[in-house]
Amino acid sequence: MSQETIWERLQRIDRRVIYWLLFILLIIPFIRPLGLPVSIGPQTISLLEGLRKLKEGDVVVVNISSGVSAWPECLPSLVAVSKVLIQQKAKIIYWTSFVDGHMTFEKIVEKVPGFKGLKYGVDYVHLGFYTGAEPTVAQLATNIRAIFTTDYKGTPIDQLPIMRGVNSAKDVKMVISSDTGDYGDYYIRQWRIPYGVPFAEIGIAMIFSSYQPYWPEIIFGMTGGAKGGAELEKLIGEPGDATVTMDAINTSHLLVIVAVILANIGYAATRRRR
Amino acid sequence: MAEVVRREAVYALTAIIVVIMMVDFFFTIPAISAIAGELRTWATIISTMALTLGAVNIIRVHSRNVRRRAPGVWYHSAWLIFIFAFVLLLGFTDINNPSSNPVYKWIFDNAYVSLGQTWYAITGFYIASAAYRAFRARNIDAALLLIAGIFVMLMNAPIGEVIWVQIPRIGRWFNDVGQVPAMRTFLIVAAFGLLAFGFRTLLGRERGFYGEVAGG
Numbered sequence: 001m002s003q004e005t006i007w008e009r010l011q012r013i014d015r016r017v018i019y020w021l022l023f024i025l026l027i028i029p030f031i032r033p034l035g036l037p038v039s040i041g042p043q044t045i046s047l048l049e050g051l052r053k054l055k056e057g058d059v060v061v062v063n064i065s066s067g068v069s070a071w072p073e074c075l076p077s078l079v080a081v082s083k084v085l086i087q088q089k090a091k092i093i094y095w096t097s098f099v100d101g102h103m104t105f106e107k108i109v110e111k112v113p114g115f116k117g118l119k120y121g122v123d124y125v126h127l128g129f130y131t132g133a134e135p136t137v138a139q140l141a142t143n144i145r146a147i148f149t150t151d152y153k154g155t156p157i158d159q160l161p162i163m164r165g166v167n168s169a170k171d172v173k174m175v176i177s178s179d180t181g182d183y184g185d186y187y188i189r190q191w192r193i194p195y196g197v198p199f200a201e202i203g204i205a206m207i208f209s210s211y212q213p214y215w216p217e218i219i220f221g222m223t224g225g226a227k228g229g230a231e232l233e234k235l236i237g238e239p240g241d242a243t244v245t246m247d248a249i250n251t252s253h254l255l256v257i258v259a260v261i262l263a264n265i266g267y268a269a270t271r272r273r274r
Numbered sequence: 275m276a277e278v279v280r281r282e283a284v285y286a287l288t289a290i291i292v293v294i295m296m297v298d299f300f301f302t303i304p305a306i307s308a309i310a311g312e313l314r315t316w317a318t319i320i321s322t323m324a325l326t327l328g329a330v331n332i333i334r335v336h337s338r339n340v341r342r343r344a345p346g347v348w349y350h351s352a353w354l355i356f357i358f359a360f361v362l363l364l365g366f367t368d369i370n371n372p373s374s375n376p377v378y379k380w381i382f383d384n385a386y387v388s389l390g391q392t393w394y395a396i397t398g399f400y401i402a403s404a405a406y407r408a409f410r411a412r413n414i415d416a417a418l419l420l421i422a423g424i425f426v427m428l429m430n431a432p433i434g435e436v437i438w439v440q441i442p443r444i445g446r447w448f449n450d451v452g453q454v455p456a457m458r459t460f461l462i463v464a465a466f467g468l469l470a471f472g473f474r475t476l477l478g479r480e481r482g483f484y485g486e487v488a489g490g
């Protein structure tokens with residue numbers, strides 16, 4: 001039996017070695033942060049520009065369709081967007097299609113100092129959880145009260161000052177959706193196209209490319225994953241969780257690229273010999 | 275005979291609902307809009323019931339595992355039922371705002387959040403290993419995919435710009451010029467497909483949802 005050459009070995013590195021290398025490379029930035037500069041994409045710039053156009057008292061819906069498992073990717077953008085909405089003095093209505101969405105809402109409130117100066121039910125509200133995917137999103141566009149009769153604490157929405165005169169997409173100035181799946185499409189089809197409500201997307205990195213064809217005509221701005229969050233944090237001048245995450249993204253991406261290149265060098269060398 | 279009548283009634287009902295929803299989308303007719311709104315509310319209620327059905331089904335499946343003492347499984351099932359009942363009872367202490375209960379909130383914060391994020395993070399390790407194994411420049415197409423992938427990855431990580439200042443620009447080119455037109459084409463074609471599906475459903479020729487092979 002012939003002995004394995006170095007080129008063959010390069011193609012067969014044990015997966016546990018890759019796991020350990022990745023683990024070590026993820027630890028390094030915690031010990032010694034790299035703090036490399038983040039370049040900002042045009043989609044993030046247009047997102048902030050769109051948010052800055054909001055006027056005092058404009059009603060904005062923030063749809064949370066990402067669970068707690070997606071916090072590292074979506075929460076930084078949700079936090080940064082909420083900060084800007086508060087700066088613009090917009091009225092913010094949160095709702096969620098995820099059972100754990102209330103936790104995301106509470107985390108946003110915890111992480112955005114600006115909420116301390118605002119009054120729940122007057123300046124912002126969380127209406128809670130809805131099921132039913134696209135039909136529900138369509139119904140929310142025509143009659144919010146058909147889906148939500150109370151907020152997530154059980155207060156009837158007619159007793160909430162923020163909901164006075166707000167009952168359909170026509171009363172909302174902007175929708176922002178945080179997604180790990182299809183909800184961005186539902187809001188495009190049921191809110192943006194029929195009612196012309198400006199729509200922005202906060203997605204995990206994986207779905208960024210799915211929504212990119214809609215930018216900038218249909219989606220006025222978007223962020224993808226932690227990188228998008230870091231870009232928005234940089235734009236508003238408030239570095240947060242996503243900026244910290246960037247170091248881990250640097251080291252992990254570099255490992256994957258180096259491993260793929262090494263495997264391909266090995267593959268090319270052995271193929272030539274064959 | 276009864277089966278045929280029942281089946282045809284389902285097709286007719288589907289066609290009627292399709293017409294109502296399409297008319298409501300394209301025209302403003304108050305009577306139709308009211309019916310469409312009612313139908314959408316029904317859809318929401320039915321999907322909420324589906325959640326309950328899912329919960330009942332979980333209990334049924336795991337109760338059976340416990341009853342039969344399924345080897346290697348039953349104690350996990352028993353634990354699931356116990357946690358299910360425990361969290362449900364905690365939730366009922368304040369049905370409108372369960373997270374006001376400190377124990378409920380503690381479970382969510384310290385078990386659900388941590389486990390959810392761990393599960394999600396672990397996929398990163400699998401992706402690293404899978405990328406290493408799968409990305410081989412076996413032909414010119416695979417080589418192009420590999421090169422584009424590397425540039426897009428380096429575009430998404432700030433270190434790309436540190437390695438070479440032009441990397442984000444090249445990555446963005448692959449993304450904006452290479453990917454976006456292809457995705458737009460795909461979306462438009464899929465939309466036409468969806469339209470065709472809608473018309474076939476309307477005409478009763480799309481019968482897959484009733485467990486039948488679609489008609490010609």
